[in-house]
């Protein structure tokens with residue numbers, strides 16, 4: 747089984763977190779997730795996250811500290827993911843997020859962070875993000 751490295755962003759603004767929904771036809775289609783994607787061979791994970799946020803949501807960001815690192819095996823897809831969740835913030839010049847290459851995008855409060863709507867690999871980080879939103 748191969749392991750893919752994925753960089754995902756925890757973008758908080760005004761007590762809400764930015765989430766995107768996976769497109770139909772992809773692995774885990776329809777679920778909400780922290781926007782991001784695969785780190786390419788030789789790519790700096792923070793640079794990968796900036797690139798993915800630009801490609802998928804059209805936003806310009808600065809990537810900060812690690813929020814969580816998780817590992818999960820998706821037996822059905824015959825792949826494992828090493829997920830690097832980073833704090834990220836929009837630069838002052840950034841456009842508003844829009845669904846460029848995701849099904850949907852939006853800002854959500856803590857009550858929306860129901861693990862049933864997210865990939866199983868996100869359970870631990872969801873608890874941390876919920877705590878940050880309440881804090």
Ligand SMILES: Nc1nc2c([nH]c(=O)n2[C@@H]2O[C@H](COP(=O)(O)OP(=O)(O)OP(=O)(O)O)[C@@H](O)[C@H]2O)c(=O)[nH]1
Pocket residue numbers: 752753754772773774779780781782783784818827829865866867868
């Ligand atoms: N961006 C993101 N990906 C996540 C999260 N949680 C999680 O399990 N993943 C998994 O990490 C992988 C992200 O890769 P991707 O979005 O670039 O890849 P993909 O579906 O196009 O994969 P494929 O090209 O292998 O079919 C997917 O398997 C996705 O299900 C999350 O919160 N954010």
